[in-house]
Amino acid sequence: MLALLLSIAPALAVEPAEMLSDPALEARARTISRELRCVVCQNESVDDSPAEVARDIRRAVRERLVAGDTDRQVLDYMVARYGDYVLLNPPFKARTWALWLGAPLVLLLGAAGLWVASRRRAAALAPPPLSEAEQARLDALIKPRD
Template identity: 55%
Template structure:
């Protein structure tokens, strides 16, 4: 068990040793704090990009949180430092400043970049097929394969198409051929 620097002084250790122990504890604490702060998300919106009107800036931030950085792909444009994300942030702020509604700004960007620009894609027939039916088709296909494999083994066939009898005869033939090819 480690002792605190104050305990070291009480034990009669030299003051210099106590200071070194305290310095080690401080360095460890500093490292832990640095790692904790480094793991928090960095917001990439620069002060020069922000709108003067707080209401419009709030709208632009809300829109930016819904838009995907096309470079980083799993970050919003407000969280990304990529140059394309900066361009998109400026474009969103221009459109908001020009008086476009939130829906109009999103429609403009979807028309330009496709649905992929949205972090939460809109509900359409394509998304219904992708997220609604594809998982069930995949599970049904896997279950069908499992049933087929189970029935094949139960019927005495191996999965490569040979019955157990055929497999035994093949192994016997191969064994006889190996014996015949061995030098006497």
């Protein structure tokens, strides 16, 4: 029962009062809402988010569509208002390089740190070389007897 309730939770994000009477405009609004990130949720589209700010963004999208804006104009309006972070798939440019390269860079730095640490540990655990006397004694012990 809990799994069923959790699976329909995203469907409850868009309230019936928000929906447009024109099915074509509503479909466009839903498509645009799926491309926009809720600015207070963790990587969730405004179409799926029940947060108040997501509701405001959904309302603004519908108002812009009713006013006659194209999908691109609506997205540009949202970017102008909230920045590139509002897009679930932000463009790659100087202001968004951290969004695109931040995670891989942290992963590479972590891997490099682990590699350096393992090399240091291996060097610290390596036994010192045998002295000449120890080597001679070892050779005498393992020399086959005739």
